[in-house]
Amino acid sequence: MSLDVAQLRAQFPILQRQVNGQPLVYLDNAATTQKPQAVIDAITAFYTECNANVHRGAHQLSDEATRRYEKAREVVAAFIHAAAREEVIWTSGTTEGINIVARGMSQQLQAGDEVMVTEMEHHANLVTWQQACKAAGATLKVVPIHEDGALNREAFSDLLTDKTRMVAMPHISNALGTINPVKALTAEAKSKGALVLIDGAQGVAHGIVDVQDIGCDFYVFSGHKLFGPTGIGVLWGRKSVLENWPVWLTGGEMIATVSYQDATWGELPNRLEAGTPNIAGAIGLAAAIEWFQSLDVSALQVHEKALLTRATELAAKVPGLRIVGSSANKIGILSFIIEGAHPADIGFLLDRQGIAIRTGDHCAQPLMERLGVPGTARASFSIYNTLDEVEQLFIGIDKARTMLG
Ligand SMILES: Cc1ncc(COP(=O)(O)O)c(C=O)c1O
Numbered sequence: 001m002s003l004d005v006a007q008l009r010a011q012f013p014i015l016q017r018q019v020n021g022q023p024l025v026y027l028d029n030a031a032t033t034q035k036p037q038a039v040i041d042a043i044t045a046f047y048t049e050c051n052a053n054v055h056r057g058a059h060q061l062s063d064e065a066t067r068r069y070e071k072a073r074e075v076v077a078a079f080i081h082a083a084a085r086e087e088v089i090w091t092s093g094t095t096e097g098i099n100i101v102a103r104g105m106s107q108q109l110q111a112g113d114e115v116m117v118t119e120m121e122h123h124a125n126l127v128t129w130q131q132a133c134k135a136a137g138a139t140l141k142v143v144p145i146h147e148d149g150a151l152n153r154e155a156f157s158d159l160l161t162d163k164t165r166m167v168a169m170p171h172i173s174n175a176l177g178t179i180n181p182v183k184a185l186t187a188e189a190k191s192k193g194a195l196v197l198i199d200g201a202q203g204v205a206h207g208i209v210d211v212q213d214i215g216c217d218f219y220v221f222s223g224h225k226l227f228g229p230t231g232i233g234v235l236w237g238r239k240s241v242l243e244n245w246p247v248w249l250t251g252g253e254m255i256a257t258v259s260y261q262d263a264t265w266g267e268l269p270n271r272l273e274a275g276t277p278n279i280a281g282a283i284g285l286a287a288a289i290e291w292f293q294s295l296d297v298s299a300l301q302v303h304e305k306a307l308l309t310r311a312t313e314l315a316a317k318v319p320g321l322r323i324v325g326s327s328a329n330k331i332g333i334l335s336f337i338i339e340g341a342h343p344a345d346i347g348f349l350l351d352r353q354g355i356a357i358r359t360g361d362h363c364a365q366p367l368m369e370r371l372g373v374p375g376t377a378r379a380s381f382s383i384y385n386t387l388d389e390v391e392q393l394f395i396g397i398d399k400a401r402t403m404l405g
Helices: 005-009 037-049 060-079 094-106 123-136 153-159 182-191 279-293 297-316 343-351 365-371 387-404
Strands: 088-091 114-118 139-143 164-170 195-199 218-222 233-237 255-258 263-265 321-323 333-338 358-360 376-380
Touching: 037 060, 037 279, 060 088, 060 279, 088 094, 094 123, 094 164, 094 195, 094 218, 094 233, 114 123, 123 139, 123 164, 123 195, 139 153, 153 182, 164 182, 182 195, 297 321, 297 333, 297 387, 343 358, 343 376, 343 387
Parallel strands: 114 139, 114 164, 164 195, 195 218
Antiparallel strands: 088 233, 218 233, 255 263, 321 333, 333 376, 358 376
């Protein structure tokens, strides 16, 4: 099976629209991906056919809604190779998943304990662990990166000690595109007795994720970066760990018994999911995953690599352009700065030409400081982008440079 990009694009209604009088060239996929018709249809079908609350009603609609919602959990479990469906906890996204784990962990951390993150963290994984450490009097250790954006493996080993209670790191950097060798890093961290959380926000849409093969304890991601809706995400946790994880939200559905003075908690996954969930979001995410799984993953990877290779070649020809993040192992993210041009101006002038990129610090302020840049312009490619769009990006950059004089 090879990738028919034209056929793929036809499934995304938004890609047919114009922006500022030009056909949309959407290159902001690391921020969020567009949604195929299959996802839009699944959400519409839920609201038009069986909208009801789940797990509660003694009526047909509630049964149907519950069936679709719980089927969605099974789809996610199979997609990430979870050992059991109850290891999949619905969240609002990556940020919430990390917060659930860090909140629980902060009750166990003590002064002298260590938590490790990396220099390439998104604020979601940095600030959350930084605050958990502050509250507990624990030490936050930050693994440095090399100049090309790859993680410094030697430093990782050196910083890991038998006091390291948690290693929390990104599968893939949103700012640089670097793919971390998470399986090897996890094995090393676990050999010291640490728990491991992988921030999979950028990890899920670029290949197969097998949480059991990685060997981590937690893997978190957001539906909206995987062609699914916003407001839904997943916290996967190893069952033996999640079973005893402190509850973070209390209320309906997560309890076993309640009296006026006390309560006991239910079983997984309910014990970590209080209140009415994002039912349509879960169903939409499952539709996105089923859609993604219908594609040939190795063909996707070849296509994404071709987009990045062409973009890197064209970038080399632009006077004054510096690529920020050039690790050998990276996804289709091209972060760059151009001498004498502010990234925000580049972004604005590209937008005038219908080309959507992201500019700024990419929720990674300390990383920008570490790299000595105020921020970057970032073009991030997805499977529906074309080589022609890559060419258009660089025509647009040339025009922007001319305008900025
Ligand atoms: C690496 C990484 N971690 C965490 C997040 C936060 O994801 P969300 O805003 O969907 O919770 C993002 C979003 O860009 C990300 O790229």
